[in-house]
Amino acid sequence: MILAIAEPSVPASDAATMEAVSCAVQISAIRSSTVILASAGKDFEEFRNAEGVRLPCDVVLIEGQSLAHYNAEGYAAAITGLIDHLNPTEIVIAGTSRGGDLAPYLAMRISAAYISVVTGVRGEGGSPVYTRPCWHGKMEMDVVSRRERTVVSVQPGAFSAAPLVGDERFHVERFPVSVALTATEPEGTLAVSQGDDTGLANAEVIVSAGRGIGNRENLSLLMELASLFPRSALGASRPVCDYGWLPYGRQVGQTGRRVSPRLYIACGISGSMQHLAGMRSSAHIVAVNNDRDAPIFRHAHAGVVEDCATFIRVFLDLVKERENGKATQSEEI
Ligand SMILES: Cc1cc2nc3c(=O)[nH]c(=O)nc-3n(C[C@H](O)[C@H](O)[C@H](O)COP(=O)(O)OP(=O)(O)OC[C@H]3O[C@@H](n4cnc5c(N)ncnc54)[C@H](O)[C@@H]3O)c2cc1C
Structure with a gap:
């Protein structure tokens, strides 16, 4: 199966999460496999309250006290627990700021191949071939994984975030974890000021x-x-x-x-x-x-x-x- 990881602390309808699911669905079609979306955290109110979300897969909520605030150590440990349980071939993560932090950390932890900035995927002999840009976007390269397990980070905007064909009543399962942080201790998050209102959102x-x-x-x-x-x-x-x-x-x-x-x-x-x-x-x-x-x-x-x-x-x-x-x-x- 293919495991897509949701962007932390956002509703299930978040564009980055949807793009990761889109990529996972494409990989699952190549592998004739299934997709599960996992979200790690402490409180899933926003995730659960997302209205009208349609997903083509079931959801696992990885719940743990130490996951209240995003941190690579805790999230990677928690997701590793689920990976050991589900045995996915690919783990797909949105290449956002957090995803770019988490994906290589997780890949190292589980000794998986890591393919970053993926913009496309196609099948060859039942295996995925990933496309990613190189030379500052002037060229593209095809990459295949030689490992049994691969962590893929998806370039934001490269896969469709449009609501996927699926069911509004997707099945949700809980996966409680207890993670002891040894290297880091997150103390909270501070919102960075985005400056004055720029009018960008409504500009024509x-x-x-x-x-x-x-x-x-x-x-x-x-x-x-x-x-x-x-x-x-x-x-x-x-x-x-x-x-x-x-x-x-x-x-x-x-x-x-x-x-x-x-x-x-x-x-x-x-x-x-x-x-x-x-x-x-x-x-x-x-x-x-x-x-x-x-x-x-x-x-x-x-x-x-x-x-x-x-x-x-x-x-x-x-x-x-x-x-x-x-x-x-x-x-x-
Ligand atoms: C994790 C991560 C996140 C990032 N997020 C963002 C992001 O949100 N937004 C973002 O923009 N970048 C982001 N970047 C940076 C991004 O990779 C590029 O470095 C950046 O977009 C390049 O900006 P640029 O096109 O202005 O500069 P350059 O790539 O340096 O391009 C300058 C262009 O100007 C042209 N030029 C030079 N002189 C002239 C002239 N006199 N007249 C006309 N054209 C001229 C050149 O031919 C060139 O094409 C991110 C990078 C990373 C690693």
Whole structure:
């Protein structure tokens, strides 16, 4: 059987959990096997209260006092207990911040192969062949496991999080564990401030800055471009936030916001998997990049191969010219 692991402390309908289940279902079709979704924690109120969740598999709740707060040591020990009980061939975990922490730890613990950042899976001779990006997303590689057991972490956004065909009344079983933590002792979690409200969630148009904009000063050009559209907002890739050019609340991607505006204008953004995870569902993607081979062009509906600042200045001038032309025409009338 294939074991999918739910994202800790979130409802069963969480996108990351659903994506892990989607991948597990694909592996189970290749192996002619079944899927079980396991969630570890102390209190499953939110998980249980998720309304209208449809799952194509049964659920096991791994319950333990030491699992109140996520920590790799406790979670890996608890999940190992269930693995010993169920004997899965694959353990599928969403490649979120927590999943990226847990998956290699768990793989080491159970002496399994570890395949990270998986974006696709297909069958060959009844065994799964995994696809993952390499060379900063410019190439993809196929990977097969040589071990009897494999831990797979799934790239957020790569598998469908849409409600899966299944049953609302999936069977739920409890699996109590007692885990003694020896290396770590979690003391709680602190929410990190995401900065001011950015308007990203409701924006119809997002102009997003990447490292390729070159410097903080060029942000004013992007702001002017965004101001042409009502209900627009400024987004950013991670390096732009790391440099302190914009606050982290504006970061789009796997560890930032997930957005799906009507128009996403990516300026000087290469199109890493982690950035795409947050914006690939945008209705229209326009990319401006001076490298014609940048991966973002494979996902963009329209592309401009040009220096960002040059393109935006020319575009803004054209808009102004058109507006001046319209104003002169109406004066003549
Ligand atoms: C666990 C993890 C989580 C992550 N989460 C996120 C996340 O949530 N969001 C995120 O964005 N990243 C995230 N990252 C980082 C991610 O891997 C990339 O490093 C990042 O997205 C790259 O940002 P970028 O495209 O702005 O920069 P780069 O990859 O450096 O790309 C810059 C682009 O600008 C182009 N360029 C250069 N000069 C110009 C110019 N003058 N005019 C036009 N184009 C130009 C270049 O050709 C290049 O394509 C994460 C990484 C990890 C490991």
